[in-house]
Amino acid sequence: MLTQLSIKNFALIDSLQVEFDKGLTIITGETGAGKSILLGGLALILGKRADLSSLKDKERKCVIEAEFAVKKYKLKDFFSANDLDYDDQTIIRREILPSGKSRAFVNDVPVRLDVLNALGDQLIDIHSQHQTLQLTDNQFQFQVIDTLATITDEVFSYQELLKTYQTTQKELKKTRETQADLEKEHDYNMFLLKELEEAKLEKVVLTDLEAQYERLNNAEDIKTNLSASEQLLSDENVGILNLLSELQVSSGKLANIAPEFDSLAERIKSSYIELDDVYNEIMNLQGDVEFNPEQLEEISGKLQKIFDLQKKHNVLAVEELLAIQAELSEKAQISESIEDVILAKEKELSAISKQLKEAAKIIHKKRSEGIPILVQQLEKILATLGMPNARFNIKAQLTDQFYTNGMDDLQFLFSANKGGNFNELKKAASGGELSRVMLCIKAILSKYMQLPTIMFDEIDTGVSGEVASKMARIMQHMGKSMQVFSITHLPQIAAKGKQHFKVYKQDINEITTTHLKQLHEEERVQEIAQMLSGAKISDSALANAKELLKS
Incomplete structure (x- = not known):
């Protein structure tokens, strides 16, 4: 208000x-x-x-x-x-x-x-003689009938169910589109998945594999350099260990002569022990190094396969290839199970459709019962408003289509004159007649709902x-x-x-x-009297105005 x-x-x-x-x-x-x-x-x-x-x-x-x-x-x-x-x-x-x-x-x-x-x-609903389009609007006509038939709750429940139906329809359509896309890509995706699975990337540590390759690929150089190192350390005449041994003897003699040479002797001794340990490790490493063409070829092939896959999928890490493998695997699973999903959605949609049809039949039945009540009230009130021959022909026809407020097609026809043909409101009624019809409808609705x-x-x-x-x-x-x-x-x-x-x-x-x-009261008398007689207010107009205000 x-x-x-x-x-x-x-x-x-x-x-x-x-x-x-x-x-x-x-x-x-x-x-x-x-x-x-x-x-x-x-x-x-x-x-x-x-x-x-x-x-x-x-x-x-x-x-x-x-x-x-x-x-x-x-x-x-x-x-x-x-x-x-x-x-x-x-x-x-x-x-x-x-x-x-x-x-x-x-x-x-x-x-x-x-x-x-x-x-x-x-x-606020502002209504004038020229604003009667609402009256000819199909949704408004349904609202009027449904209000009189007291089925607004049933229509609301139907609309909520229809939203679920439409959502399920969209989900089914999307799932079918996904299935079509998967079918188009299925063979290629399976090829890519098989290729990645055969690479056994889960067990690959790329840095370790690259290190193995470098070791095998450079085995001869490694062996040559280890042998040279051994010679430098152990040669009988000029080997570092032999020379260092002689140096150790000399430093020991100095330590025996004066205590200040003890530290020097100890350092030379430590160097000898360290280099002797290096010599032993070189000897062990030489035993481990061997040229293995078969293993080199195997690792080289594996690395090349990984690099090719990285290039193919435009990634830089094995982890990214594994992510692509997981995605392809998921698509393969979806592709295999999507038919079951579609069947389940179709079954769900069918069940909702059945509920909608049952709800729509109840709505149709109550509408059909409410229409005569509306027609009777409209024709009765219009007769008092100078339209005694006004007649309505309103029918709700049940269809097989789900509309926003049921499954009915509504026919809301009107005839203003005796013996006249029924036609759509906007064609059969003048502006003044439409205004009176609207007034009647609003008056009727006000009894049933808060307008x-x-x-x-x-x-x-x-x-x-x-x-x-x-x-x-x-x-x-x-x-x-x-x-x-x-x-x-x-x-x-x-x-x-x-x-x-x-x-x-x-x-x-x-x-x-x-x-x-x-x-105020006296001003109202003057205003109504002026409306009756014009600018010059007569005594009879004043008397008539007072009478109108009392009635």
């Missing part, structure tokens, strides 16, 4: 602040007084795009703020889904800056226009007298369970409001501004 509205620097409005109550609120005013400006301001709050032409003073920003009581609308999930702070008294603010930029806020949290638009749809605030913008165009009075009573009755606004030129409707506001213009210092004023 809209409880407060504040508009600053918008179109012809300099500053306006007003509070609204529940029930039927009437807004009147002369043509051109600015009622459309008021609706334009509300449209911005509901997410309509804005531009600089909205600013009254191009140097100041335009601010429109509306407060809504939203407790009855069950919007906590919507607020949570859009990261908004929920409050039972929600404030929506729209700002248009002199630069042309626009900002929107819900409870001081910035929001995108699409979110504001989605929220606005659940708060957002509805604003009828001159929906009464083209009617008068008793029909206008009946329309007024319908709106007045709707106002008992919801908030209803009616922008009207008809005194019969104006008199039925719980609140009455007048839109008017003022010229001050050659500047025109639009204002909105709530009328």
Whole structure:
């Protein structure tokens, strides 16, 4: 419910602040007084795009703020889904800056226009004679029937099941595409996998293998250098060990002569022991070194195979080849088991399809039972609104297709005249007739569900007298369970409001501004009397206005 509205620097409005109550609120005013400006301001709050032409003073920003009581609308999930702070008294603010930029806020949290638009749809429904497309929308027609048939919960459950069905369909399609891709690549992948498995990479340490290759490949050089080293150490005449032995004898004699030579003798002794140990190791190494062409060829082949694989797969390490091998192995396993996955998905999809069909049949049955109730109520109310020959032909035909709200094709046909042919609403009804049909539908829906605030913008165009009075009573009755606004030129409707506001213009210092004023009882009498008789109010018009307000 809209409880407060504040508009600053918008179109012809300099500053306006007003509070609204529940029930039927009437807004009147002369043509051109600015009622459309008021609706334009509300449209911005509901997410309509804005531009600089909205600013009254191009140097100041335009601010429109509306407060809504939203407790009855069950919007906590919507607020949570859009990261908004929920409050039972929600404030929506729209700002248009002199630069042309626009900002929107819900409870001081910035929001995108699409979110504001989605929220606005659940708060206010602005309806005029020229805005009847919703009535001809198939989804809206389903909503009306489902509300009367009290199957909104069943339809919601069906929709949740349909989401699961569609998700499973997508998964099955993706799995089949994967199978097709795997089949295309299967033979080549298996060749690559076999090639990697035969290389037995799990046991390979590349650095060790390369070291073995270098040792075998250079066996002759190793043996030659070891032999030369042995000769240098052990030659009888000039061998290092023999010379060092003689040096050791000399240093020992020096140590016997004076203690200061002890250290030198010890160092020479240590050098002899170390080189003697080196000599023994060289002798052992010479025994280990042998030229083995077969082993060299084997290791060379293995290294070449690894290098070829690295080049083929564009990697630098054995670990990367092992990762590719694991991936190919996984693909091979998937390829072998994917048929079972597809069969399982098909079985799952079939089971969901069966559930959907059963749910759709229940929905169809209840819709078929609810349609006559809707037709009876619509035709009854329309008869009181000057359309006694209005007839509806509404049918829900069960199909084999899964739609968003069941498996029904809906035929919503209308005939306004006696003996006339049934046709689609938009073809069979005039603008005024569509407005009355919409009023009837909204009135019926208000008995079954909590509707957002509805604003009828001159929906009464083209009617008068008793029909206008009946329309007024319908709106007045709707106002008992919801908030209803009616922008009207008809005194019969104006008199039925719980609140009455007048839109008017003022010229001050050659500047025109639009204002909105709530009328007290005597002012209402004057306003309705003026609507009855024109600018010159007669006594009979005043008396008639008082009578209308009492009825």
